Amino acid sequence: MTPPHETAVITPAMVAALCAIVGTDGVIAGDDELLVYECDAYTLEKHLPGVVVLPRSTEEVAAVVKLCAEHHLPIIPRGAGTSLSGTVLAVTGGVMIALTRMNRVLEVDYRNRRALVEAGCVNAWVTNAVKSQGLFYAPDPSSQSACTIGGNVGTNSGGPHTLKYGVTTNHVLGYEMVLPDGEVVWLGTTPDGGEDVDGYDLRGAAIGSEGMFGVVTRVLVRLIRAPQAFKTLLGVFETVDDASQAVSDIIGAGIVPGALEMMDQLITQAVEAAYHFGFPLDAGAVLIIELDGLAASLDKQAAQVVEICRKNRARDVRIAKDDQERAELWKCRKRAFGAIGRLSPNFITQDGVVPRSKLPEMMRFIQRCSEEYGLRIPNVFHAGDGNLHPLILYDERDPDQVRRALAVSDDI
Amino acid sequence: MNLRPANKDEVAGLLAAAHVKRARIGRLDLGAMCRVLEHAPEDMTVTVEAGITLAALQQQLAPRRQWLPIDPPLADRLSISDLISGNISGPRRFGFGTVRDHLLGVQVALADGRLVRSGGKVVKNVAGFDVMKLFIGGEGSLGIIVEATFKLLPLPETEHFVARRCDSVAEARRIIDDVLDSPLTPSVLDLHNVGCEPGDFQVVAGFSGAYEDVDWQLAQASGLGFIESTTLDYERVFWNQPAATVQRHSVLPSRVTEVIGELGGMEFVARAGNGIVYHRGSTSTPAASSIGALARRLKETFDPNGVLPSITGA
Ligand SMILES: Cc1cc2nc3c(=O)[nH]c(=O)nc-3n(C[C@H](O)[C@H](O)[C@H](O)COP(=O)(O)OP(=O)(O)OC[C@H]3O[C@@H](n4cnc5c(N)ncnc54)[C@H](O)[C@@H]3O)c2cc1C
Numbered sequence: 020m021t022p023p024h025e026t027a028v029i030t031p032a033m034v035a036a037l038c039a040i041v042g043t044d045g046v047i048a049g050d051d052e053l054l055v056y057e058c059d060a061y062t063l064e065k066h067l068p069g070v071v072v073l074p075r076s077t078e079e080v081a082a083v084v085k086l087c088a089e090h091h092l093p094i095i096p097r098g099a100g101t102s103l104s105g106t107v108l109a110v111t112g113g114v115m116i117a118l119t120r121m122n123r124v125l126e127v128d129y130r131n132r133r134a135l136v137e138a139g140c141v142n143a144w145v146t147n148a149v150k151s152q153g154l155f156y157a158p159d160p161s162s163q164s165a166c167t168i169g170g171n172v173g174t175n176s177g178g179p180h181t182l183k184y185g186v187t188t189n190h191v192l193g194y195e196m197v198l199p200d201g202e203v204v205w206l207g208t209t210p211d212g213g214e215d216v217d218g219y220d221l222r223g224a225a226i227g228s229e230g231m232f233g234v235v236t237r238v239l240v241r242l243i244r245a246p247q248a249f250k251t252l253l254g255v256f257e258t259v260d261d262a263s264q265a266v267s268d269i270i271g272a273g274i275v276p277g278a279l280e281m282m283d284q285l286i287t288q289a290v291e292a293a294y295h296f297g298f299p300l301d302a303g304a305v306l307i308i309e310l311d312g313l314a315a316s317l318d319k320q321a322a323q324v325v326e327i328c329r330k331n332r333a334r335d336v337r338i339a340k341d342d343q344e345r346a347e348l349w350k351c352r353k354r355a356f357g358a359i360g361r362l363s364p365n366f367i368t369q370d371g372v373v374p375r376s377k378l379p380e381m382m383r384f385i386q387r388c389s390e391e392y393g394l395r396i397p398n399v400f401h402a403g404d405g406n407l408h409p410l411i412l413y414d415e416r417d418p419d420q421v422r423r424a425l426a427v428s429d430d431i
Numbered sequence: 432m433n434l435r436p437a438n439k440d441e442v443a444g445l446l447a448a449a450h451v452k453r454a455r456i457g458r459l460d461l462g463a464m465c466r467v468l469e470h471a472p473e474d475m476t477v478t479v480e481a482g483i484t485l486a487a488l489q490q491q492l493a494p495r496r497q498w499l500p501i502d503p504p505l506a507d508r509l510s511i512s513d514l515i516s517g518n519i520s521g522p523r524r525f526g527f528g529t530v531r532d533h534l535l536g537v538q539v540a541l542a543d544g545r546l547v548r549s550g551g552k553v554v555k556n557v558a559g560f561d562v563m564k565l566f567i568g569g570e571g572s573l574g575i576i577v578e579a580t581f582k583l584l585p586l587p588e589t590e591h592f593v594a595r596r597c598d599s600v601a602e603a604r605r606i607i608d609d610v611l612d613s614p615l616t617p618s619v620l621d622l623h624n625v626g627c628e629p630g631d632f633q634v635v636a637g638f639s640g641a642y643e644d645v646d647w648q649l650a651q652a653s654g655l656g657f658i659e660s661t662t663l664d665y666e667r668v669f670w671n672q673p674a675a676t677v678q679r680h681s682v683l684p685s686r687v688t689e690v691i692g693e694l695g696g697m698e699f700v701a702r703a704g705n706g707i708v709y710h711r712g713s714t715s716t717p718a719a720s721s722i723g724a725l726a727r728r729l730k731e732t733f734d735p736n737g738v739l740p741s742i743t744g745a
Contacts, residue, residue, distance in 0.1 A: 130611070130685045131706075175561070188561070189532050204725070213681025213706045215518075217743060219573075219726050223531060223564030231560070247614050271473050273496060273585030313616065313648070316641035372551070374474045405474075 029069035029114070033090060037072050040082045047071040071115045077195060077203060077236040080116060084234060085201030087114050096230040098139060098170025101162040116234055118169050124148045125237070126210065132242045133192060135210050138169025138235045145240060154242040157184035161353040169235045175227030179278040179352065182403035184243070188226045195237040196225070210239050246277070246311035250321045251339040251348060254306040254328040255299050259283055262304035263379040265331040266402045269308065270375060272327060274320055277311035279403030285362065286355055286397040293358035296351045302334065306402065307352055355399040362395065363412035367424055369431050375405040385409050385431060392427040394420070435460040439538065439546060439577035446575065446738060447544025453736040459575060461512050467491050468578065476535065478580040481512035497583040500527035504670035512576045518568030522663060525704035526618025526639060531567050533581050539566060539574035542734035546577070565729065572742040573733040587639035591649055592619065593657035594633045604688040606634045607703045609655050615648050620704035622687065625665035629696060634703070635661060669700045669709070680708040
């Protein structure tokens with residue numbers, strides 16, 4: 020899928036040929052209609068794809084890809100377009116293949132704890148389909164109510180619960196992929212096959228490759244048993260440093276929380292203004308610490324976590340009193356990006372990982388960058404993994420801010 | 432010819448020379464490359480030279496109450512390089528997963544003698560094409576792993592194994608299903624007939640973790656008929672036999688008992704929760720193979736001069 024350097028031209032004959040494959044209602048070629056697809060959540064650069072097709076089956080995807088290969092047109096797969104790194108830009112025009120119509124959960128195999136889903140299936144729908152049976156799909160990117168399993172495979176997504184459960188590659192057993200020449204292959208474990216597959220782990224190698232190797236059409240995911248119990252704590256700290264040290268100490272004590280998230284003061288204020296959870300507005304940082312697993316040991320672990328927070332000068336440590344409060348807390352965390360709108364019209368973010376022990380240092384560095392470039396940079400991130408995504412706030416109507424935003428983003 | 436390089440540069444040198452001569456390299460003994468290069472207990476990561484045995488690594492991690500939760504047979508003879516290249520696992524894979532769930536990065540000597548890194552040292556690494564995965568289970572056909580970085584787990588506070596005997600495949604199936612339907616979260620769920628009366632089987636469940644959790648699970652398990660306390664000795668017995676090579680079936684976990692029914696009394700060990708059956712019979716349906724043409728292209732790209740061994744199933 021190497022795009023040619025000049026912009027590809029989509030001829031009316033090409034549009035007609037695509038319509039013949041996916042039907043006229045499956046092709047979007049007018050400029051007005053294409054506007055929705057001109058960028059993903061990374062809004063700094065915008066390009067229009069030549070045409071967007073919305074196939075309904077693997078066969079249709081394969082036929083479209085084959086046609087494009089014959090005409091040397093670049094193709095680009097698209098899920099929900101929530102990716103933040105600008106990967107879904109149709110840089111050279113070409114044909115965007117949107118998987119949104121292939122969105123079904125096809126089969127749930129309860130005994131073997133697997134589900135077969137179409138690539139356009141929304142992440143959260145998988146868990147919704149199996150939770151009554153006590154199972155769930157572990158990777159939970161904050162965008163999970165919109166992003167697709169195919170997009171998760173494209174970006175090897177993680178989420179707050181990655182700390183304990185791993186990223187997409189740890190939960191995708193196999194998938195069907197349409198290669199750039201239109202051939203359809205299955206990589207990894209087949210729906211009725213065993214976990215161990217001889218030969219190279221091509222499935223693993225292509226997860227996270229951002230659609231470069233082909234279009235994923237169906238995915239076999241691993242389901243896991245839902246934890247018996249949860250204990251979700253909110254630690255309130257005066258400084259980011261103290262909170263970071265608490266993170267290190269919790270991990271160092273041999274506790275493996277299900278999730279361990281940090282929000283700094285700016286983001287806490289924005290989230291509080293948007294969702295009124297009751298976060299303190301003057302705290303330097305808050306930690307969301309979720310313990311999960313069997314109920315028997317959770318009280319002991321929670322007591323240990325509280326003690327560690329206090330030792331690191333936590334002002335307050337609260338424990339979610341019930342499932343509803345826990346759900347509220349996570350809703351705030353997962354919609355934190357959405358609350359940024361209150362602080363600034365635009366933002367860009369970087370996704371980087373540092374060793375946990377380097378967190379305090381990295382946070383101080385980001386703070387210095389923020390001062391130096393005169394831009395606010397709130398932080399909400401997966402502290403337990405050392406996975407940062409500083410949010411650089413700017414206003415796209417001010418060219419100087421755009422310039423500074425790009426510069427500081429590069430520095431970070 | 433057995434070569435024993437002292438460090439990764441020597442490995443690279445041997446490969447470079449073979450590459451020029453277009454000669455297949457003999458088996459390398461990495462035993463001299465056995466240092467732990469960096470253990471960061473607070474980050475729960477470790478970087479090692481790939482010749483260290485798994486047992487030696489675990490021994491060095493234990494004082495910090497950490498471990499690499501992979502438990503293949505014969506760990507005192509298994510180098511990290513072979514562990515990764517063979518994607519070898521043990522009974523605890525039901526609870527802890529396999530190599531690919533714990534490996535963060537590798538350094539590899541490629542067939543032409545270049546030393547390259549793939550993956551990283553941080554706990555999560557997702558950018559770009561995940562070349563590292565090709566070396567897991569790659570049987571050393573694309574390069575020789577010389578260093579590896581893993582993420583670690585705290586050692587479980589305690590661990591207990593319990594068994595339930597049964598005398599038919601159908602009963603074994605019911606017992607396994609009962610465990611899977613219960614709230615138990617076993618780290619081991621095995622079925623075997625090692626040392627059993629002919630026609631008898633043993634279902635083994637293992638629980639690892641906090642004392643409170645393990646106690647609670649043992650009580651639950653005894654309600655399911657797991658009343659006999661046991662060990663993983665059957666593993667040692669099974670793998671220590673000098674007899675014929677071990678065959679592996681990888682099937683849908685729900686089909687494990689079916690496969691065992693077909694073995695006709697032969698000795699076996701099965702990871703009932705994962706669908707893996709090991710035995711020493713002659714017949715073995717090969718595990719599904721990832722598509723041949725792509726695999727051959729990879730091999731040709733990585734090793735055009737045929738310096739390294741080829742891989743089965745490609
Ligand atoms: C508010 C918000 C919060 C987020 N939180 C997280 C988070 O916590 N963790 C995280 O990892 N990410 C997060 N993201 C980023 C993004 O949601 C994920 O990367 C997600 O996996 C993208 O899924 P998508 O369906 O939107 O894919 P898209 O954005 O449409 O595509 C992503 C990439 O995958 C490729 N692709 C899409 N579908 C296919 C397919 N079927 N076959 C082959 N390639 C395909 C695309 O070409 C593109 O390169 C967040 C984004 C937002 C806006």
